[in-house]
Amino acid sequence: MGSAHSISTTKLLCKRTIAGTQRGVKPIGSTRNTFSTYHGIRSLCFASQHVAQRRYAQTQSATQERSETADDLDIYYSAALNQSQFNTSQSVVQRLRDLIRLPDRTQLVKRSQIFEAWECYEDLRNHSFLNHLTDAEYRQLVYFFSKSSSQDRFGVDFLLSLISDMASLGHAMSRREKLALMYVFGRNGHLDEVEKLFKNLRSEQDETDHRGMEKVYRGLLRAYRFGSVKKETQVLQKTLDLVTDMAQLHLSFDSKTCAALLKGLKHHGSLTFEKNQVWTWASELMSGSLILSGRLLRTLCVYFADAQDSTRANAIFEYMQRHDMPIDNHVLSTLIGAIGRKESLNKALALLNDMTKRGFQPTILTFNMLLGACLKQPDRISTRHVKDIVSKVANSSVKPNMATFCALAELCNRSGDLETLGYILSHVRATRRSVHPRIYGSLIQCLIHQDLPIHSDKLFALMKSDQCLPNRIICNLLLHDLARKGKANAAKALVHKMTRIGIVPDIVTYGTLMTAYSNNGDVDNVQKVAQEIFHVGLEPNPFIYTTLIDAHVKAGDLIGAEQVFHLMQAKSPQGTAPHNAMLHGYILLGSMEKAESVFEAMQCSSNVSVDRHTFEHMLEGYCRHDNMMKANSLLSQMQASGIPPKTSSFTILLRAYLTHGDVQGVQNIVSDMRFKTLSLDLDTYSNLLRKCPSADVLQETQPLLKSITRPQRVPRDLAALAERIQTPGAYYGERSLSELVPTLSHT
Structure with a gap:
């Protein structure tokens, strides 16, 4: 490289920096390093010019030495330019170090910081300065982008670029960075990349020493949890094979590994055939010669209990008892709740009594599981069961929490025990700082079922004194009571009050208000509410169209009902309820032929299905027209369609x-x-x-x-x-x- 070329290159670098700064373009590195970079290049340029002039003056008289002088000048100029590049790259590298430094692992990183770090790295790449990054800095970059952008697509792109650059420069990743990469790729569904890293980590491990491999297997379990939805069956089988491999290597199942396994089984093993697949695998493990971990069996017991498969959960529980494995409160409470929901409360209470005699101390989770089982089977629940559970809570040293009171309030609502519900509310108000809205919701429903008056203003004042803000569910329940009683004006006033206190009405709110007007035969206000639904940007559901059709039918406006029905078919043909409403309207207004045509269209449609109400409307129509032969034939058709009368x-x-x-x-x-x-x-x-x-x-x-x-x-x-x-x-x-x-x- 000649002297003139060296000087021009250095000047060109300086000119570009000056021009970029004048135009407002951000130069290489961060903003605070702009002027230091500029002055460094400028001083290097002047130093190069001074050295060149002095050397040229000394050798001007000797023509035979000119070529040698030019070579010396090239050395000086190249050294100056390299020094300029080194100083420039170090300013960017230092800024990059400041950005990716994570003193606390729980520290949240702003998205702007992530992108700024990536811009610094791209500056180094674009100017071929990547060789100034050390191996440790590359590993820190991988760890930074893995931790700060694990759930974002751009994080995967950054990491893939980093891995490619590290491979080209000959840098290697450590175990920590590989585990972080497994987590990021797993969160984004790159199972192939995760499995490559898993195999690489296994190959690095000593075949006779498997200590510390739990983190590697846990990383793959977490990746399988976020596996592709299209490959759920394959991912489930891979998960089971991985756990079998862990059991064969006698790896420990810590709490984090069991949590990852449980979440993966719930995510990929929710269907019936998938639960059968998990049970077949678990049965083979329990019948084999492997020494199974107690935590693994507790995880499987909780999985089947949460899946409402009490028989299999109980089988694993009995296996654990036979082998004297420790059983914690969470497993037993979940099992008791599953037996109570799926089989019988008597069996669940018997299991609780048996474990209490063996020294097991029930927790509030145990009693809440029993109460939840009572709520899941309201048809078979008896007052004796509820009183038995309440007496056990009172006789134990366990203090009920808000979930306990909410469950008891809902049970009182379903049994119509307003007196006990009032006692629960008084007790919560006296012992707690605030009352959960679910208790007030149960109280409102109980008052509605017993046809007792509800004063919304007094109720809101009482809730405010209990630091319980009324929510949308409470307001919709009050609206339902007003609509049932035909108090449309009071319902409208309640909707206005909702908006004043900051509760945004939803589609249920507007639908209930439409029902209030429809019960009074006020078609005009029903249509106004429907227009308001479109105005606020809500999408009408089948209930809205059903209410509109019912309002026109009650007013005797068959043409208006047909217009709404055709509008619904044009926008959203799905929904059995609007078709039933139109069919019932034809029957009430004496158009049996049109009712039969709607019924036939519903039977032939792939978007709409007939239900019990459809057949009952047609039964009523045939009975109104004294056609008992067709009515009996329709009843037989109803039974043949799989709809029991x-x-x-x-x-x-x-x-x-x-x-x-x-x-x-x-x-x-x-x-x-x-x-x-x-x-x-x-x-x-x-x-x-x-x-x-x-x-x-x-x-x-x-x-x-x-x-x-x-x-x-x-x-x-x-x-x-x-x-x-x-x-x-x-x-x-x-x-x-x-x-x-x-x-x-x-x-």
């Missing part, structure tokens, strides 16, 4: 037979209900009680009425009618009803 389905036919005085038809319906072990509800009992005498078939149906069990919670008017019937010598429709006393006096 309920008590309400038979009640429609029963009402029609009573209207026509068909005693044989009534007896056939009741016989079918008994065969299907269906109990009579209040509607069926009311129809029998009121219509048998009026249909002049009392004498023929008297044996049938005697054999029917009276339902619970009979209203006052039916109770008064029963008292009249029970009076000796009383007459109703020219026939003595004293013989009905045995029927109505026994429950």
Whole structure:
């Protein structure tokens, strides 16, 4: 390189830096190093010029030495330029060191810091300064981008570039960086890269010494947890094979490894055939000769218990008992809850009593699991079970938490025990700083079921004093009560109050308000609420279209109902409820032919399915038109379609037979209900009680009425009618009803 070329190169570097600074372009390195870099290049340029002039003056008289002088000048110029490059690169490297330094592993890194570090690295790459980074600095870069951008796609791109540059420069990664890379690639679904790193780490490990390999296997387990959704079955099998390999190597299953395994099994083993696959693998492990870890078996027991498979969870639990393995509170509590939800509360309570006798001390988690099991099976729950659990909590040294009180409040709501629910609320208010909104939600639902008045203003004031802010669920429950009672104006005022206190109405809120107007036959306000839904940007669901159709049907506007129905079909053809509403509207307004066409279209459609309500609407339509042959045929079709008829389905036919005085038809319906072990509800009992005498078939149906069990919670008017019937010598429709006393006096 000649002298003029060396000087021009140094000047060019200086000129570009000066020009870039004047234009506002960020030079190499960070902003605070801009002027130091500029002055360094400038001084080097002047030093190179001074050396060149002095050397040239000394050799100007000697022509034969000119070539040698030029070579010396090249050496000086090259040294000056290399020194300039070194100083420039070191300023960028120092800034990069400051950015990637993580004194605390839990320290959160800003996204701007990550991108600035990557810009510094790209500056070094673009100017061929990567050779100024040491092996330790490369490893720190890998660790920094792995920790700070593990859940982002750009982090993977940065790491792939770093790995490529390290390989070209001959740098090697340590164990820590490889483990960090496994985590990042696993979070982003790069299972192939993770498996390559896993094999590399295994090859570096001594075959006779497997200490410290738990982290490597845990990294692969975590990667499989975030595996590709399209390869769930393959990932599940790889997970099971990996655990088998760990058991064969006698690696320890610490809490982090078990947590990663449990999350992976829940993520990839939620379907039935996948649970069967996990159970087959677990059975082979338990029946083999391997010494299994107690933590591994506890993890499998919790997995099956959370999957509502109490039989398999109990089998693993018994295996652990036979081999005298330690059992912790979490495993036993989860198992008790699973048995209570899936099998019976009696069995769960028996297991709790047995373990208590063996010295097991139940925790509040145990009792909350039992209460959760009670909530999962409300049809089979009894007051005795709840009282038994409450007495166990009271007699133990465990203090109930807010989850316990919320579960007890919901159980009281479902059983209609308003008095106990009020006691729970008073106790929580006296012993806690705040009350959970779920308790107030249970209270509101209990008041609604018992048809008691609810004053929203007083309720909000009480919640505010308890530091319990009303949420959207509470407000929607109050709206439901107002809509059920037809208080549309009060419902509208409540919606305005929601917006004032900062609660944003959702689609359920608007749908309930539409129901309030629809129950009053106010089609105009229903349409206004529907327009407001579009105005706020919410997407109408099938319930909104159903409410609109019902409002037009109640107003007798069949054309308006059809317009809404066609609009729904054009936007969202899915949804059985709007089709049922339109079908019911045709039946109520006397268009049975159109109802049959909608019913046939639903049966042929792939987007809409028929349900029990669809068949019951059609049953009602045929009974209204005195077509009992088609009604009975439709009932058989309903059973053949895999939709079992309920008590309400038979009640429609029963009402029609009573209207026509068909005693044989009534007896056939009741016989079918008994065969299907269906109990009579209040509607069926009311129809029998009121219509048998009026249909002049009392004498023929008297044996049938005697054999029917009276339902619970009979209203006052039916109770008064029963008292009249029970009076000796009383007459109703020219026939003595004293013989009905045995029927109505026994429950």
